[in-house]
Amino acid sequence: MALNNNLDAIVVGGGVIGASCAYFLAKAGLKVGLFEKGDIASGASGACEGGITAHDHQPGYDANLTIISNKMYKELLKELDWDIEYSEKGSISVIETEDELKFTLDRMKQQLACGLPVRFVDQDELYQQEPLLAPGFLGAIECPSNALCMPIQVAIALVRKARSLGAEIHTFEEVNDVKLDKKGKISGIVTAEGEVSSPILVNCCGAWAPFLGKMVSLDIPIKPRRGQIVVVEQAAQVGHRKIGEAHYIVGKFHPELAEGTDSDILKYGISFAFEPTASGNMLLGSSREFAGYDTRTTLPVIRAIIQRAIHFIPSLKYLHCIRTYAGLRPYTPDHLSIVSQVDEVPGFYIAAGAEGDGIGIAPITGLLMSQIILGQKTTIDINPLRWSRFSGGY
Amino acid sequence: MNSRKGVNEMADNKNKIDDEDIIICRCEEVSKKEILETIADGARDLKGIRIRRRAGMGLCQGRSCEVLVRKIISEQLGTNPKELLPSTKRPPVRPIELRLFRGNDNGFKQ
Numbered sequence: 001m002a003l004n005n006n007l008d009a010i011v012v013g014g015g016v017i018g019a020s021c022a023y024f025l026a027k028a029g030l031k032v033g034l035f036e037k038g039d040i041a042s043g044a045s046g047a048c049e050g051g052i053t054a055h056d057h058q059p060g061y062d063a064n065l066t067i068i069s070n071k072m073y074k075e076l077l078k079e080l081d082w083d084i085e086y087s088e089k090g091s092i093s094v095i096e097t098e099d100e101l102k103f104t105l106d107r108m109k110q111q112l113a114c115g116l117p118v119r120f121v122d123q124d125e126l127y128q129q130e131p132l133l134a135p136g137f138l139g140a141i142e143c144p145s146n147a148l149c150m151p152i153q154v155a156i157a158l159v160r161k162a163r164s165l166g167a168e169i170h171t172f173e174e175v176n177d178v179k180l181d182k183k184g185k186i187s188g189i190v191t192a193e194g195e196v197s198s199p200i201l202v203n204c205c206g207a208w209a210p211f212l213g214k215m216v217s218l219d220i221p222i223k224p225r226r227g228q229i230v231v232v233e234q235a236a237q238v239g240h241r242k243i244g245e246a247h248y249i250v251g252k253f254h255p256e257l258a259e260g261t262d263s264d265i266l267k268y269g270i271s272f273a274f275e276p277t278a279s280g281n282m283l284l285g286s287s288r289e290f291a292g293y294d295t296r297t298t299l300p301v302i303r304a305i306i307q308r309a310i311h312f313i314p315s316l317k318y319l320h321c322i323r324t325y326a327g328l329r330p331y332t333p334d335h336l337s338i339v340s341q342v343d344e345v346p347g348f349y350i351a352a353g354a355e356g357d358g359i360g361i362a363p364i365t366g367l368l369m370s371q372i373i374l375g376q377k378t379t380i381d382i383n384p385l386r387w388s389r390f391s392g393g394y
Numbered sequence: 395m396n397s398r399k400g401v402n403e404m405a406d407n408k409n410k411i412d413d414e415d416i417i418i419c420r421c422e423e424v425s426k427k428e429i430l431e432t433i434a435d436g437a438r439d440l441k442g443i444r445i446r447r448r449a450g451m452g453l454c455q456g457r458s459c460e461v462l463v464r465k466i467i468s469e470q471l472g473t474n475p476k477e478l479l480p481s482t483k484r485p486p487v488r489p490i491e492l493r494l495f496r497g498n499d500n501g502f503k504q
Contacts, residue, residue, distance in 0.1 A: 039442045046445055152445045160435070171436055233453055233489060279422075279448065297484055306495040317493035322453055324484050 007033045007168070007198040009373065010189055012175050012212055014038070015045035016151055016358050017351050018204030019158035020366025025202075026165035028370045033196060034159065034167060035189065037174035041155040044206050044358060047295065047327030049229060049275050049283050050151050051242050052360045053091055055143035056249050059107070059114040061384055062336065065361045067116070068380060070147055072363035082157035085150035085278035091242035092121060092140040093249060094133065094272075094312060100246040104141050107249070118143050132238045132315050141246065148242060150278060151359045158366075178215040178348075186216075186347030202349045202369060207293070207328040209352040216345045220338070221390050222353045224328035226291045228301045230309075231323040234280035238313050243274040245312065248286075264304040272308045282319075284309045286356075288329075297324040329355045333390075337361065339368050340387035349373065350387055418466070419459040421452025429463060433470045440464065440481040453489060456481055 011022045014036030022034040036042070052073065054066040070088075077086055095101050104120075111118045121140040127133065163169050170191070177190040178201060188197035203212045207224035248271035264270065269288030276282055287301045302324050310317050330353045332338065337354040351369045354361055364379065371378045414427040424447050432446040440456070440463060443449050449463055450456030456463070460481065468475040 039438065039445070040436070041445055042441070156435075156446060169436065172438060230492075232492070279451075299485075302485070303495045306492050310492060310496070317496075318491060320489035320491055321486055321495070322489045323455060324486070325482075 007031050007196060009033075009200040009202060010035060010196065010198040011202045011204055012036075012189070013043075013204030013206060013208075013352075014040045014155065014159065014169075014171060015043050015204065015206055016041070016155045016158070016362040017045075017206065017354065017365055018202075019155040019162065020362040021202050021204055021351050021369045022162040022167050022169075022366075023158040023165070024366040024370035025373065026162045026167040028374055030370075030373075032162065032167040033170060033198065034162065035170045035173050035175050035191060035196075037172070039171050040159050040169075041152040043208065044327040044329055045151045045155050047229070047325045048151055048227065048329075048356070048359065049273065049285055050085070050149045050277070050359055051091065051273075051275060052147040052149060053143065053242065054116055054146060054360075055091075055111060055118050055141060056093070056244070057357070059110040059116060061381070063111070063114065063116055064380065065364050066357065067145070069361050069363045069365075070145060072367065073147065073149065076157075076363060080157040080161055082153060082160055084153045084157050086147060087149075087278070088145065088147040089241040090142060090144035091146040091244065092126075092130070092142045093244045093246045094126070094140045095138045095246040096136075097247075098138070100250050101138050103250050104246050108141060116143065117145055130239055130243065132313050133243075134312060134314050137312075146242060148275065148277075149359065154359065154362065158362075175212065175215075178212070180216065180345070184345065186345065199347050200349065200373060201347060202351055202373075204351050206330040206352055206358070209330060209350065213350075216348055218342065218345065218348070218391075220350065220352075222330045222332055222338075223290060224293055225331040225355060226287070226289045226294065226326050227285065227329050227356060228287045228297050228305060228324060228326045230284040230302060230305055230321050231325070232282040232284060232316070233320045233322050235282075235319050237276040237280070237282055238315055238319075239274050239282075240276060242276075243272075243312070245272040247271060248273070264300065265308070268301045268304055270301070270304045270308050272312050274309060274313065281322075282316075284316075290331075293328065295326050295328060297326045330358070331355050336384055337365065338387050338390070339365050339372070339382060339385040341372055342387050342391075344391065418462050419449035419452065419456075421454050421458070422448040422450075424449040424459075426466065429466050430470065433467065437467075438471065439467065439479050441479075443467070444481065450481060 008030040057063040213220035273285035332353040
């Protein structure tokens with residue numbers, strides 16, 4: 001493919017975040033080139049679940065990113081000419097212990113104060129709604145505005161739309177080097193096809209963002225955190241929306257309350273997550289491990305995920321697992337992504353580090369990145385997402 | 395001869411597939427036409443077709459259609475089917491009931 005040497009902005013990475021950045025930059029009128037070493041959605045975006053969930057985030061800023069994104073998804077549905085398998089069925093987190101109940105009810109007050117439409121579902125209603133749950137759970141917290149989508153199709157849809165708006169899409173074209181001018185500003189990239197010039201480079205490489213950072217001597221503190229998923233055959237779906245466990249939220253924010261649980265659960269960061277998909281399959285998660293860049297699945301973790309799922313929905317045990325897969329979520333030390341310019345290297349921008357929330361915050365991330373690059377007022381305060389919190393700045 | 399060779403011979407020699415409505419992936423009901431569309435959209439390998447149109451994503455995980463999909467990609471891109479990367483293999487090899495994961499490590503060591 002002939003390379004255009006007059007790009008306004010280069011986006012590196014073809015996952016949901018890169019696709020969203022390319023789309024919003026192209027929509028703003030910039031001549032964009034997206035470069036991806038593999039195919040679209042070949043990293044974490046192709047090996048995850050599709051939950052757009054706000055109630056499992058810290059009430060306030062973190063949850064708001066997802067709430068705004070979910071509204072944006074509904075707008076995008078009108079613009080994208082591709083089915084992203086979006087449905088807003090809500091989700092519930094099942095409460096098992098008195099500790100979880102107390103924690104959940106306390107947290108609900110904060111969530112309601114922040115405008116998140118959460119609701120307590122008592123035991124009777126829970127079993128009316130989800131009759132296949134194992135007996136004995138105390139209730140659940142429900143967030144009716146939570147939604148599901150298919151992340152791979154989201155990335156493909158955004159890339160297709162960006163292309164129709166004039167963006168160049170270079171898949172299977174790895175960035176081998178980044179070029180700076182004499183003043184240390186971004187001037188372009190080098191791929192196997194040659195050099196491409198552009199004054200702007202957006203690093204949307206997810207767990208691989210540190211590699212692109214190193215090319216401009218930046219030490220980006222993102223680490224790959226592996227999440228394994230079990231795919232269940234197409235069958236009568238044993239739940240009709242996303243079902244999780246309150247333990248996940250407790251464990252995320254109050255790990256001391258999670259002590260004393262089964263050791264594999266702690267060791268592999270296991271938390272029950274059930275998701276019905278538009279294709280009729282069901283996905284089971286979840287796990288969190290630091291295992292380098294290894295995307296293989298492992299039997300101990302898969303077994304722990306399945307055992308946890310059967311603990312909640314016993315009838316799953318007669319259904320078949322047809323596949324397992326693992327994706328590398330881009331972890332940051334403070335669990336917030338980086339959506340920011342980089343003052344040390346003018347023209348270098350980062351949109352990465354959402355860990356498991358990439359699909360939930362992809363639309364707002366792309367919009368914010370276009371607003372930052374164009375110097376526009378941002379839709380939401382970007383201070384918590386700034387790069388300088390990791391570079392020793394303010 | 396084994397049946398595997400039979401399938402390959404059929405795909406390679408006898409049945410030149412030219413009806414674009416023919417179903418290639420039976421599990422997910424993906425037609426040849428839809429596979430051609432994914433290649434036009436940028437798919438270059440088995441994974442690219444799987445993620446765009448689910449061919450090979452169903453119950454058999456590509457066991458039935460992979461040879462045919464491989465042949466279509468090679469025809470379209472003008473490459474040797476043998477040079478095409480295989481799709482990513484992940485456990486289990488065959489569908490397995492979830493209750494069988496409840497035991498201990500005996501016989502399951504990776």
